[in-house]
Amino acid sequence: MSHHQTSDYDDTTLRIREHYRQALTNVWRHFPAASRLIVLEEDLEVSPDFVSYFSQTSHLLDLDSSLWCISAWNDNGFESTSSDPAALYRVEHFPGLGWMMTRKSVQQLLDVWPTEGEGYDWDLWVRKDSNRLGRECVIPDVSRTYHFGISGSHASGAYHALYYQDHAINQVPDVQLRNVNGNDVVRLFKHPIRIAQSLQFGG
Secondary structure (H helix, E strand, O other), rough: OOOOOOOOOOOOOHOOOOOOOOHHHHHHOOOOOOOOEOOOOOOEEOOHHHHHHHHHOOOHHHHHOOOOEEOOOOOOOOOOOOOOOEEEEEEEEOOOOOOOHHHHHHHHHHOOOOOOOOOOEEEEHOOHHHHHHEEEEEEEEOOOEOOOOOOOOOOHHHHHHHHOEOEEEEOOOOOOOOOOOOOOOHHHOOOEEEEOOOOOOOO
């Protein structure tokens, strides 16, 4: 376990962002031979095939330079919309909530990680176009994590009930993912469900 000091930051947003920066930096110090990492927050439940999911998809980050991350979370993966645990999609958005990146991609972030000013939440900053550089992330149809934290620095109980409570999490062990090839992973906007408008995130 790695301990670090972030109490110099009075602002909660800056303190959490610095916590992530130090944690990501310390991974390579403790595991210098590691080629990638998985970030998993403490308020996430994981599916029985969580490790298998990343094991089956991790090679995509080496084979396809247009991919930036593998995420265990589907922002749109509600119980009423997601039912295929073997399906994968490509998305332009960085989902967070259980994700994998290569050492190179993490280092690219750390090289420009803000240490003061710019009151962005860490994940909003990561999602900036200048960091994503046109790359995409792979997500599952049915999430492999479930956010059970009822309240936190930026979320209330009402927000959790509205957004997280009805999210689906896979309960099937040993799922064999389909089309685990970068070119075969379908873009979310080619999903059979018609999407009227693409959400735009600030860059």
